[in-house]
Amino acid sequence: MVSVVSPDAGQEAGQEAGQEAARAREVAATVTDPELPMLTLADLGVLRDVELADGTVIVTITPTYLGCPAMATMRDDLVHRLRDNGYPDVQVRVSLSPAWSSDDITAHGRRALAAHGISAPGRANRAAGPVALTLSPVRRAIACPRCGSREVELSSEFGPTACKAMYRCTACLEPFEHVKEI
Amino acid sequence: MGDTGDHDTDHDTDHDTDHESVYDGLLGSGDSQWAFGTEFEDPLAGMDTAIPDGADATSLAQYCLMLGDDALIYAHRLSEWSSRAPDLEDDIALSNIALDLLGQARLLLTRAAAADPALVPTLPAGSPVPPEDALAFFREENAFRNVRLVEPDNGDFAVTIVRLLIFASHRLAILQRLAASTDAILAAIAVKGVRELTYHRDYAARWFLTLALGTDESRRRLLAALTVVWPYYGELSRTHPVERLVAGQGVGVDPATLTDEVDVLLGQVFGVSGVDRPDLPAVGPVSGGTGRDGRHTEAMGPLLAEMQVVARAHPNGRW
Numbered sequence: 001m002v003s004v005v006s007p008d009a010g011q012e013a014g015q016e017a018g019q020e021a022a023r024a025r026e027v028a029a030t031v032t033d034p035e036l037p038m039l040t041l042a043d044l045g046v047l048r049d050v051e052l053a054d055g056t057v058i059v060t061i062t063p064t065y066l067g068c069p070a071m072a073t074m075r076d077d078l079v080h081r082l083r084d085n086g087y088p089d090v091q092v093r094v095s096l097s098p099a100w101s102s103d104d105i106t107a108h109g110r111r112a113l114a115a116h117g118i119s120a121p122g123r124a125n126r127a128a129g130p131v132a133l134t135l136s137p138v139r140r141a142i143a144c145p146r147c148g149s150r151e152v153e154l155s156s157e158f159g160p161t162a163c164k165a166m167y168r169c170t171a172c173l174e175p176f177e178h179v180k181e182i
Numbered sequence: 183m184g185d186t187g188d189h190d191t192d193h194d195t196d197h198d199t200d201h202e203s204v205y206d207g208l209l210g211s212g213d214s215q216w217a218f219g220t221e222f223e224d225p226l227a228g229m230d231t232a233i234p235d236g237a238d239a240t241s242l243a244q245y246c247l248m249l250g251d252d253a254l255i256y257a258h259r260l261s262e263w264s265s266r267a268p269d270l271e272d273d274i275a276l277s278n279i280a281l282d283l284l285g286q287a288r289l290l291l292t293r294a295a296a297a298d299p300a301l302v303p304t305l306p307a308g309s310p311v312p313p314e315d316a317l318a319f320f321r322e323e324n325a326f327r328n329v330r331l332v333e334p335d336n337g338d339f340a341v342t343i344v345r346l347l348i349f350a351s352h353r354l355a356i357l358q359r360l361a362a363s364t365d366a367i368l369a370a371i372a373v374k375g376v377r378e379l380t381y382h383r384d385y386a387a388r389w390f391l392t393l394a395l396g397t398d399e400s401r402r403r404l405l406a407a408l409t410v411v412w413p414y415y416g417e418l419s420r421t422h423p424v425e426r427l428v429a430g431q432g433v434g435v436d437p438a439t440l441t442d443e444v445d446v447l448l449g450q451v452f453g454v455s456g457v458d459r460p461d462l463p464a465v466g467p468v469s470g471g472t473g474r475d476g477r478h479t480e481a482m483g484p485l486l487a488e489m490q491v492v493a494r495a496h497p498n499g500r501w
Contacts, residue, residue, distance in 0.1 A: 066374050067285020071225075093227050096289075096370035099377070131354060131376060133447060134384045135391055135454060156271035157381055158278040166271065182377045 017052060024057045025050035027085045034073040035161045036179075038116040041074060045104025048095050056089040057082050062100045064182075065162040101126075102163075102182050117145045119167065119178040144169035145176055152176075225289055225314070226367065231296040234364040237431045242365060243298030244327065245428045247317070248474055249356070250290030251328035254318055255482075256349060257283035258489050259336060268339055275385055279346070282378040289371050291317045309498050319493035323486055324476035330465065331414035333473075333481045340393055340400070340407035347386035348411060351447050352418045354379040355440040364432040387451045394455035408460050416464030419444070422474040 028050045029042040041047040041061065049060040059078050063071050075092040082090045102121035105113075110120040119142050138157065143150050149171035156166045157180070164177040233239045260280040267273035295302050295313035302313045303320040311319070331349060336342045357379060360372035393404040419441040428434030452459055471477040493499075 063285075063374075065282060065285060065378060066289060066371065067281040067283070069281070091227075094225060094229065096229065096374065097366065099370065099373045130358060130443070131380050131383075133387055133450060135387055135451070137388070138384075156275055157385060158271070158275035160274065162278055162281060166274075180381075 021050065021052040024052055024082065024087055027082055027087070028057075028059050028078055031074070031077045031081050034070045034077070035163075036113070036118070038112045038118075039105075039109050041078070043106050043109030043112060045106065045109070046074070046100060056091055057087045058091045058093060060093045060095050062095045064100050068162060070161075100182075102179055105179070113179065114145050117176055118164075119143070119145050119176060121179045121181045124181040138165075140178070140181075142167070142178060144172060144174065146174050147172040224312070225292050226296060229367060231293070231367065233297060234366070234433065237365065237428070237433045239297045241424055241427045241431070242368075242433055243294045243301055244424045245434045246290045246294035246297065246368070247301065248327040248422070248424070250287045250294060250317075251326050252332055252349075252353070253283040253290065254287035255326065255328045255485065256332035257281070257287060258485060259332060260342075260346075262336055263342065272339075276342070279382050279385070282382070286371060286375050286378070287318070288314050289367075293365075293367050293371070305497050310500060311493070311497065315493065319490045320497070323478055323482055326473075326476060326478065326482070326486075328473050328478075329414070329417050330473040330479050330482075331411070331418060333479045333485060334410075334414075335481060337407065337410060338403060339389075340403040341410050343386050343389045343393060344404070344407040344411045346382065347390050347451065348415055348418070348448070350379050350383035350386055351444050352437075352440065354383050355444050355447075356435050356437065359435040359440070363434065368433065390451055391455050394457050404455075405457065408457070409462060412460040412462050413465045417472050420472060420474075422472075424474075 028047060029040055031041050031047075033039045033041060033044050033046075036044065044064070046061050046064060047059070048062050049058075051058050059082075061071070061074055061078070071094070078092055079090045101124050103124050105120065113120045122140060122142070138154060140154075141150070142152060144152055144167075147169060149169055151170045152167050153170060154165065155168050155175070159166045159177050159180075163179055163182070165180050166175065167178050168175050233242060257280045260276050260283070263276040264273060264280075267276055291314035292312075295317060299313070302316045305311055305316055305320065331345065334345075336345075354376060357372040357375040361369055361376065363369040363372065390404065393400040395401070419437045421436050421438045425434060425436055429436035429439075449459065467475075468477040
């Protein structure tokens, strides 16, 4: 990372590099998700790591779904944001493991979703052993993000993007999206 | 993925451009919106693609082709429902399922190409087509390793649901085991795939039940669909020598070991639906081979023709 000249100089340079990496991370953390623009990539939990090596910022992200078409846009947005903020050399890497879970969305991210009319996911059910078949309709204890009513019904487990299900509020009659537990 | 060199200028200028037409956003903003495009990023960027101890690269690559082709061909078939499903919710559901499978296919084909570059068809010098796209769009029919179940026409909604139930049940069983693969990339793809397939299987199983207990007409169609799809079920648990090999190496799964598990699960769905398990002969091998050997149904040629025609017409195309 940094060539060490003497113990003192090394420590100093190490600190500087650490601060620089922290600043790069702050910049990367401001990039928002292309599909859920109220969330930063950090809020969404897909920004895994930002490090600085020989002047190159190396950003690691993880896909929410394997077919997520937003990955390339995320990469481009990260590169541009960092470049605009004085980091000309940026590399974006993909990490598949550990797999992203909707549990990785931060508390701040959940509030941002709700404030924009999108219902945040509950805890993902991650029981060990074979995946059980669920034949009955999915029941989630969620509230309409617009009027707060708990009288909501699922219209489809598959929504406009891979990560969302579609709901309808039977009180205010508005449709809304729910980020699926995964 | 790390390659961000050549198309940056486009982006920089695009930031400051006032869009005058609704089409402007599609032009000159780089290529990141195109799935099949130039300056394509490596979907495994930064991942360790070394071959695990005890595995051989050729078999690992062949195995990735099998699982990747299952997903690719079925994704293509299912995507034909886009704009044609019985209602908007199911249109979106089937399109989402196709997209999930396409995502799995892309990574699996990338893994295959990384493990054994000799598999990738040769393209004209200077072609910008990445290896996984070369595998998808430039292989001949007999080089595809998918099971025949995924090839035939979608039929009516009942045929689609029965096929999806069988496919998703079997693939979910494979991926659950594959999560313990000694190949870190296959294991990571499997862990993510399990979560996706869980939704697919539940979706198909619920519709199966709904059609079975719905109207006389929906039940009639469901039973008719079972006779169309069931003959291809047996092939899913027929072990190909490559599958036996990779299972022995700790990399893959022998599908024959999943038969009981998948049978029990399908039996559960049939039971609550009041449907008998079909008693129909399986479609046999052709000249001693099945889909895993590159022997396909008559539906495969037209499917590939449609899927590959544009890419093949422009092997040097920049999109």
